[in-house]
Amino acid sequence: MNKPIDAAAASKVILSQTEQHLVGYMEACLHCGMCAEACHFYEVTGDPKYTPAYKLFPMARAYKRERSPLSWFGLTRKVTEEELKEWEELIFDSCTMCGRCTTICPMGIDIASIVGQARKAFAAAGLGPEDLQAAAENSRDHGSPLGLSPEKLMDRVEWLEDDFETEMPMDKAKADILLTVSSIEAMKYPDSIVAMAKIMNTAGADWTFSSKGYESTNFGYLAGRPDIAKLMVTRIVEAAEAVGAKTVVIPECGHAYGVMRWSGANILGRPLPFEVLHITEYIAKLVRDGTLKMKPFTDAITYHDPCQVSRRGGATQDARDILAGFATDFREMDPTGELNWCCGGGGGVQAMARAADLRHKVFQLKIDQTEATGTKKLVSACANCRMTMDESKDALHWDGELISLIELVADALVVGDEDGDGDE
Amino acid sequence: MTLLEFARGPAINAALVIFVFGVIWRLFWLLFLPRAADHSVAKLGAGAAVSSAAGGFVRHMWPPREYAARTRFSLIVGYVLHFGLAIIVFGFAQHILFIRDIFGIGWPGLPTGVITVVSVITLAALIAALVRRMTNPVLKMISTFADYWAWFVVTLPVVTGLMAVSHLLLRYEDMLGVHILSVALMLATFPFSKLMHAFLVFVTRSQTSFFYSRRGSHV
Ligand code: SF4
Ligand code: SF4
Numbered sequence: 001m002n003k004p005i006d007a008a009a010a011s012k013v014i015l016s017q018t019e020q021h022l023v024g025y026m027e028a029c030l031h032c033g034m035c036a037e038a039c040h041f042y043e044v045t046g047d048p049k050y051t052p053a054y055k056l057f058p059m060a061r062a063y064k065r066e067r068s069p070l071s072w073f074g075l076t077r078k079v080t081e082e083e084l085k086e087w088e089e090l091i092f093d094s095c096t097m098c099g100r101c102t103t104i105c106p107m108g109i110d111i112a113s114i115v116g117q118a119r120k121a122f123a124a125a126g127l128g129p130e131d132l133q134a135a136a137e138n139s140r141d142h143g144s145p146l147g148l149s150p151e152k153l154m155d156r157v158e159w160l161e162d163d164f165e166t167e168m169p170m171d172k173a174k175a176d177i178l179l180t181v182s183s184i185e186a187m188k189y190p191d192s193i194v195a196m197a198k199i200m201n202t203a204g205a206d207w208t209f210s211s212k213g214y215e216s217t218n219f220g221y222l223a224g225r226p227d228i229a230k231l232m233v234t235r236i237v238e239a240a241e242a243v244g245a246k247t248v249v250i251p252e253c254g255h256a257y258g259v260m261r262w263s264g265a266n267i268l269g270r271p272l273p274f275e276v277l278h279i280t281e282y283i284a285k286l287v288r289d290g291t292l293k294m295k296p297f298t299d300a301i302t303y304h305d306p307c308q309v310s311r312r313g314g315a316t317q318d319a320r321d322i323l324a325g326f327a328t329d330f331r332e333m334d335p336t337g338e339l340n341w342c343c344g345g346g347g348g349v350q351a352m353a354r355a356a357d358l359r360h361k362v363f364q365l366k367i368d369q370t371e372a373t374g375t376k377k378l379v380s381a382c383a384n385c386r387m388t389m390d391e392s393k394d395a396l397h398w399d400g401e402l403i404s405l406i407e408l409v410a411d412a413l414v415v416g417d418e419d420g421d422g423d424e
Numbered sequence: 425m426t427l428l429e430f431a432r433g434p435a436i437n438a439a440l441v442i443f444v445f446g447v448i449w450r451l452f453w454l455l456f457l458p459r460a461a462d463h464s465v466a467k468l469g470a471g472a473a474v475s476s477a478a479g480g481f482v483r484h485m486w487p488p489r490e491y492a493a494r495t496r497f498s499l500i501v502g503y504v505l506h507f508g509l510a511i512i513v514f515g516f517a518q519h520i521l522f523i524r525d526i527f528g529i530g531w532p533g534l535p536t537g538v539i540t541v542v543s544v545i546t547l548a549a550l551i552a553a554l555v556r557r558m559t560n561p562v563l564k565m566i567s568t569f570a571d572y573w574a575w576f577v578v579t580l581p582v583v584t585g586l587m588a589v590s591h592l593l594l595r596y597e598d599m600l601g602v603h604i605l606s607v608a609l610m611l612a613t614f615p616f617s618k619l620m621h622a623f624l625v626f627v628t629r630s631q632t633s634f635f636y637s638r639r640g641s642h643v
Contacts, residue, residue, distance in 0.1 A: 021631050023457055028624040031571045032502075033562040034487070037494040048565040057566075102636075102643050104491050106502070107621065108484045108629035262639060265463035275465075314467050314640025335490045338641055 005081040010125035014062040014118070022117060025109045026060045029053050035101035035111065040342050041094045044361040052101040052111040055090040058083055059118050088127045091118050093355040096346035097255075098307035103339055112312065115347075119224030128223055129352040136223035140231055144183035145219045145351065150211040156186055157193075157209060164194045167201055172208035178245035178274075179207050180216035180236060182253040184383040192252055192383060195410035199283060202413050203291050207249075213239025216256035217384075221263065222348030233264045240274050247275045249282050252406055254308030254382040255346060261313065278309055279406055280381045284318035287325045294326035294412035300375035301403065302333045304366065304389075305340040306382035319381055319405060326412050331373040341365045343380075345388025356391070363392030367400065376400035379408060427601035431608065439608035440526075446615025451623060467640035480633015481626070483642070497556065501549045508546030512582070515539060536589065543586050550579045574618035580606040 035052040036042040042050040062079045097112040105111075122128055135145035143149050148156075154170060161168045169175070179200065185192040200207045213236040220228025240248050250257040257278040265272045277285075286292040303319055310316040316337045323330045335341070344362025349355050366389060370378045378400055380386055389402050425433070471479065487495050513519055517533030524530035533539075554575055557563045584603035587593055594602065614620065636643040 021459070021635075024454055024624060024627045024631065027454070028621055028628045030618060030621055031563070031566045031568065032498060033560065033566055034491075034495055034498055036562045037491055042562075048562040051562050051566055054566050099643065102632060104487045104495065106484060106487075107625055108480060108632035110632050110635065113635075262464050265465075266460065269463070271463045271465065311641060311643060312636075312639065314636075316641070335488075338643060339488055339490050 005084055005127060006125045007079050007081045007084055010058070010084055010121040010127075011062040011066070011079055013121035013124045014059055015066055021110075022114060023063065025107075025111075025114055026056065026063050028107045029056070029060070029109055030107060032106060034104050034106065035109075038101045038104040040096075040098075040100070040344060040362045040365060041358065043341075044365060045358070049090065050094055052095075053109075055087070055095055056111065056114050056118070058087050058091075059114055059121070062121075084122065084125055084127055088122060088129075091115055091122055092129050092132065093349060093352055094358060096307065096342045096344065096349050097312075098342035098346055099312045100307070100339070100342065103311070116221075119222070120226060121224070123224035129354065131353055132219065132223045132348045132351050133225070135348070135351045136219040136225045136228045139215060139217070139219050140228045143235075144186075144215040145217060146183040146187045148181075148183040148186045148215065150214070153181070153186065153209070153214055154211055156190065160190055160194050160197075164198075166194050166197045168193075168197045169208040171211055172243060175206050175208040175243045175245055177205055177207035177247045177249055178213070178236070178240045178243055179209055179249050180251060180256070181209070181214055182217050182251050182256055182383050183215055184217070184253070184387050185251055188387060189383055189404065191407055192404050195404070195406045196249075196251060196279060198410045198413065199286075199292065199406065202415055203286050208243055208245075210239035210243060212242065213237070216250050216260065217253055218256060218259040219348060219351070221259045221267075222255060222351075226267070229259070230267050233260065233267045236260065237264070237268060237272065245274050247277055247282075248272075250276060250278050252279055252381045252383050252386075252404060254306030254313065254384060255348075257315075258308035258312055278313065278315050278318070278381070280309065280318040280322060281315050283406065283409060284321040287322050292325075292409070293414040294409060295414055297327045297408060297412050298329060299377055300329040300331060300373075301327055301377045301379050301408075302331050302370055302373040302375055303336070303405075304333070304343065304370075304378055304380040304385060305337055306380060306385050307340070307342050307346055309381060310340060311338045322405065322409060323379075327379075327408075329375075331375060333369040333373050341369065343382075343385040343388045344392065345384060350384050350388045356395070359388060360392045360395045363389060363396060363398075366392075367396065367398050370400060377403055379403045379405050381405040426597070428597045428604070429601075431601040431604035435608045436604055436611075439611040443611040443614050446612075447620070447623060450615050450620060451627075454624075454627065462638075464638070466638040470638050470640055473634055476637030477630030477634050480637065480643075481629045483633070484629045501552050501556070505546055505549040505553065508542050508549060509578070509582075511542045512539060512546060512585070515542075540586070540589065543582055547579070547582050547586065550575065550582065554579075570618050573613070577606075577610040577613055577617065578619070581610055 031053060033051060039050055039052050058079050065078055095115045097115055099112040101111045139145050157168050157170050181193055218229055218232045220232050250260055261276040344359040386402055515534040516539045520530045520533050557567050584606045588596060588599040588603045
């Protein structure tokens with residue numbers, strides 16, 4: 001716990017990121033405090049330290065110290081080790097990079113982007129929760145944060161193929177689609193992997209998994225480790241190039257989608273040679289063009305928008321298009337879509353053991369939102385949200401049900417002329 | 425040279441020069457900072473840069489209805505003081521004369537009584553904002569010297585202006601001199617203070633809206 005903290009290194013990283021948009025944001029904050037009202041961590045604790053604008057203080061200070069005109073008048077001061085240590089919790093444990101605060105900010109400041117950059121500075125200073133750093137390093141050294149090595153993936157896929165009698169091509173020489181996984185699914189929710197395979201097969205897609213590039217989560221990005229972030233992106237890009245994939249499909253994971261879809265090319269420094277689709281975008285296409293048909297699902301359900309898929313991902317409508325096709329009693333929660341509350345575990349917060357209590361408090365928001373719709377069945381399209389909510393559900397003894405959207409789709413698939421899938 | 429002559433002459437002229445060049449320099453400096461190329465492919469159907477930036481600018485003028493109850497105070501106070509200041513600056517006959525002197529254009533002013541009422545309301549909003557900043561736990565935590573300074577340099581001209589027209593404390597000419605000096609202080613520190621938000625708001629709102637609209641999101 002007593003690692004040396006290198007404040008100079010943190011400042012250096014901050015100053016190397018003086019891109020126009022970040023500087024503009026830091027210059028423009030009015031300190032009006034409205035963003036607190038949008039952040040789930042402030043909402044559930046009422047603690048002013050969770051005000052989004054406050055989280056950025058060390059960044060703004062380091063920048064002002066060196067670059068702003070005020071520095072000429074000697075009105076600024078250095079960022080200290082103590083401050084960085086104090087702010088570690090605010091930059092990591094209590095920001096899921098969900099982007100909700102931007103929806104309320106009168107200046108339109110995108111706090112989540114700055115927190116993403118701040119994490120790099122903190123990591124350079126030797127800060128950041130150890131379990132998050134370990135998840136990043138495991139990804140680098142073993143292929144995935146949860147120990148899903150290529151061999152384990154192959155074993156698992158083989159086992160799932162046999163158990164569920166569903167074809168799951170691995171390392172095909174050529175394929176149109178490279179399907180990736182999140183190790184959370186592989187280790188905790190393998191049914192999701194089967195569901196994706198079933199959907200792909202029913203659609204008649206030419207797809208494959210690759211043992212060279214399979215892990216879609218990017219803990220390098222979340223931990224502020226750009227080298228690991230790049231390695232994770234590169235693995236998938238190389239695997240996709242090797243099979244000649246035109247499309248890379250990201251499974252139910254919000255951050256995996258956000259990083260690959262919106263930052264992947266920038267991390268790599270060149271455009272991606274394929275299209276990136278979240279699994280809900282992919283399925284929605286198939287539903288819209290009539291390729292997939294589902295039996296009606298009549299239970300009352302509501303939907304939790306993963307922040308990186310909806311608000312920060314732009315794929316809000318896709319889940320709705322899928323549900324409209326077969327969920328006959330779908331109820332929107334309030335607020336929903338681009339304004340939805342985060343599950344509390346995004347941005348790698350799920351991987352931080354010490355943040356568990358705070359996360360559980362956030363889940364109470366979700367419980368209240370769900371129950372207000374008159375149902376206890378909560379559907380989502382992110383394995384990270386699901387694991388976060390699963391843990392919080394147990395901690396809070398909630399008797400509601402968490403359901404994966406793709407599993408719901410796979411169970412309701414109409415194959416050929418027949419109803420049903422017969423795979424229970 | 426009387427106080428009024430000094431204020432009307434060298435003080436306000438110097439302040440105006442600092443204001444104009446300061447604002448231009450700050451904006452150019454910001455806009456010419458490196459901008460990382462975005463290699464990601466925009467979502468199909470994402471609006472053009474200009475229209476998405478404009479749409480976002482308008483959207484951020486008022487928070488979504490979900491936040492209505494929580495933001496009511498800030499919004500009302502914020503809008504009252506911004507509109508109030510605009511009415512005082514551009515609606516008071518003496519200010520219009522001053523503007524005409526510099527830019528050669530003018531327009532009819534509002535009756536002095538109206539301006540006085542607006543000034544009092546604006547001052548009340550400024551005081552409400554200050555009290556809130558000093559008492560609300562969130563605002564207390566995030567407020568810095570720069571926030572109080574911005575408040576001070578905006579409030580001073582409102583107070584001194586009201587005092588001048590009401591012939592309070594000093595002779596009218598002297599109070600007017602103090603008023604103009606307070607405006608000079610505001611103008612000269614504007615580019616280096618939080619008041620720059622008046623220009624930066626165009627930059628930040630539009631870049632955020634562009635960022636999100638490329639993604640197909642409406643933040
Ligand atoms: S809402 Fe925006 S301007 Fe206001 S304090 Fe938060 S980040 Fe700053
Ligand atoms: S991005 Fe989300 S978690 Fe982070 S400060 Fe904003 S609202 Fe809070």
